[in-house]
Amino acid sequence: MNPPASSPATVVSLRGIATRFGRNVVHEELDLDVARGEIVALVGGSGSGKTTLLRHIIGLTRPAAGTVQLFGELLQAGDRSARLARQRRFGVLFQQGALFSAFTVGENIAFPMRELGIMSAAEIDDLVALKLAMVEMEPEHSVLMPAELSGGMVKRAALARALALEPELLLLDEPTAGLDPERSASFVRLIRALHGDLGLTVVLITHDLDTLAAMASKVAVLADRRILSYAPLEETLRVDHPFIERFFRGAQGQRALARATGAN
Amino acid sequence: MSPGGQAEARQGGSLVLTPASARLSGDWTLRALGPQLPGLRRQLRMASADAAWSLEAVERLDSFGATLLWQAWGRRWPTQLSLRPAHRQTLERVARSAERPLPQLSAFTPIDAVVALGGALIAFLAHVRDFVALLGQIFLDLLHVLRHPRDWPWLEISANVHKVGVKAMPVTALVGFLIGVVLSYLSSLQLKVFGADVFIVNILGLGIIRELGPVLVSVLVAGRSGSAMTAQLGVMRVTEEIDALAAMGVSCSLRLVLPKVIALGLVMPLLVLWTSTIALLGGWVSAWVELDLSLRYFVDALPDAVPVANVYIGLSKGAVFGVLIALVACHFGLRVKPNTESLSANTTASVVTAITAVILVDALFAIATKSIGIPG
Helix, strand or coil: CCCCCCCCCEEEEEEEEEEEECCEEEEEEEEEEEECCCEEEEEECCCCCHHHHHHHHHCCCCCCEEEEEECCEECCCCCHHHHHHHHCCEEEECCCCCCCCCCCHHHHHHHHHHHHCCCCHHHHHHHHHHHHHHCCCCHHHHHCCHHHCCHHHHHHHHHHHHCCCCCCEEEEECCCCCCCHHHHHHHHHHHHHHHHHHCCEEEEECCCHHHHHHHCCEEEEEECCEEEEEECHHHHHHCCCHHHHHHHHCHHHHHHHHHHHHHC | CCCCCCCCCCCECEEEEECCEEEEEEEECHHHHHHHHHHHHHHHHHCCCCCEEEEEEEEEECHHHHHHHHHHCCCCCCCEEECCHHHHHHHHHHHHHHHCCCCCCCCCCHHHHHHHHHHHHHHHHHHHHHHHHHHHHHHHHHHHHHHCHHHCCHHHHHHHHHHHHHHHHHHHHHHHHHHHHHHHHHHHHHHHHHCCHHHHHHHHHHHHHHHHHHHHHHHHHHHHHHHHHHHHHHHHHHCCHHHHHHHCCCCHHHHHHHHHHHHHHHHHHHHHHHHHHHHHHHHHHHHHHHHCCCHHHHHHHHHHHCCCHHHHHHHHHHHHHHHHHHHHHHHHHCCCCCCHHHHHHHHHHHHHHHHHHHHHHHHHHHHHCCCCCCCC
16 A cells, blocks of 8 residues: 555645654554544554654654655654744644643633734634633633643643644544543534534544544554554454454444444 | 635735725635735724625635634624625624623732732741641651651651762762852951961851851752752642552651651751861861961861860751751642642742741851850
C-alpha cells in the first residue's frame, strides 16, 4: 500500500514513521492519511504509542524517521511565522485538560486569542462567551478557576480553548476518560455537533468503545508497531487479528457495538 | 461550510460599500481575514446597520467573522439582510451568546479595601491556628513514638539527615569560607590603622561563632531545604499522595513532618559547627595575608578570646532555627492547593517566613543571652 502524495484534502499524513525509546521500538514504517472531515479514532493497546503518535502530529516530539505532513505541508516546513500559522490551524485537547491553573476559565479560552494579537478586547469577550456556549457552559463559568471545576467541566473548558482559533483539525487525547457514562455520552454528542457545524476534522485517541462506536467515521488500529487497519468500524471488525479480537469482540465490546447499532 | 475539497487558495473577505448597501464576499474567517483586518475594521465602522447587507457572495463565515459583523451592526440584526442559511445559523449562534455577556469584575471600591484588610487578618489568624495545630500534632506524635518505640520513623529521619545535612555541606562551607575571608579582610584593614591587629581573633571568633554562623546557615538551609520541603509536600498534596497515606491509616505528620523536624533539629547544630569552623578558617587566611597572623597563634588565642559558652549558644541557636525552618516549611507545604499558583506562592511564603522568623528568634536569643559569654 503506497498512497499518493498527500493532497490538500488530506489533513494529516504520516509516512514511514519510526519511533524508538532506547531499545524499545514503538512505531516502524507507520503510514496514516486522514482526509478532511473525517472523525478518526486511534485505538491500540496500552503502550502501543497512541499518545506518542499524537505528539508527533502536534510537533511536540519528532519521529526517529519518517515525515509528518499537516494540511499538505511538512510539519517543519517554512520559517517561524509559517510554522506558527500552521500550528494555529489545529486545536488540541490534552488528556487532563491542561488548563492553565493560574488563569480563570475565561482567561484560558481568551489566551490563544490574545496571543494572536489581532482581536480587540470586545471581540475576545464575545468570542469567549460564544465558545463557552458551544461547549454548553454558562457565561458565569468564565470567572471560575480550573481547580473549582469538575472533571467533565475541565474537559469542556479545555475543548472551548482548543476551539478558540477556529481550528480545522481537532486532536483529542482520551476525551471521555474519567467521565461517567452520561457525561461521556453528552461529550460525544457535543463533539459530533461541533464536527457537523464547523466541518472539523477530528483525530481522537480512545479506549472507550461507546465513544468510538458513537462518533468515529474511521478506526485506525495501532498494533504491531504500525497501523494494522484503517477503515470504518464494520470493516475493522472483519479484520482477523488477536488485538482486534480482544478489543472489539469481548463481552464489553459486543455490548457497546450492539448499543451503537441499536441507536443508529 | 462544506468540509469537502475546497480550493486551498483562499480569497480573503472583502467589502464593497455604497451609502445604502454593503456587499460582502470572499472568506470571512479568522485565518483569511487576519492580514487585512485593520482596513476591514475601518470600512465596517463607516458602514451603517440600516444599509442593505448582502452576504450571499461570502464563501465561508466562521464565528470570528460573525462576531466582527455582529459588533459592526451594533449587536442587532440589520433591517435588510440577505445571506445563506448556513451563515445565518453561525450568526444566530453568535447573537445568542452575545445576549448573555460574560460577568464583568466590578471596580475596586473602598469597601473592597476593608474586605481585603479583614481577609488578610483572617488569613493570618488561620495561619496561626494551623501552625499551633501542627505544633500540637507534632507533640502528640512525639508522645506516641516515645510510648511505641517501634513506630519511630528512623528510615525517614536518616534520609532527611542525608538530604538536608550531608548534601548541604559543600555550599555552606563555600559561603562560610568566603564570608570569613571578607569579614576578616575588612576588619583587619581597620584594625591595622589602630595597631590592634591581635583583636582580629576576638572579632571573628565572637562574631562568627555566636551570631553569623547560625544565621548564615539558617538562611542557606531555609532557601535550600525549606523550599524543597514545601514544594515536596505541596506536590504530594496535589497528586493526592498525602490522601493515599491517610487512607492507609499512616499518619502524615508522623511520617512526613516529624522526620523533617527531627532531622533538621539534629543536623543544624552540626552544620553550624561545620560552617563556623570553615568561616574561621577563611578569616584566618585573610588575617594571615593582611596581618601575617600565624595559624598557631590564631588557634591558641581563640579560646581566650571567646568563652566556650558562645559555642553552646551558637549550637542551640542552630537546633532551634532548624526546628523552626522545618515547621514553617511543612506548615506551608500542607496548605498548597492543587494549582501552580498556590505552589509558587506557598514556597515563596515558606522561605520568606522562615528567614524572618529565624532573625526574630535570633533577636530574642540576643536579649536572653546578653549576659552570657561576653568576655569582660
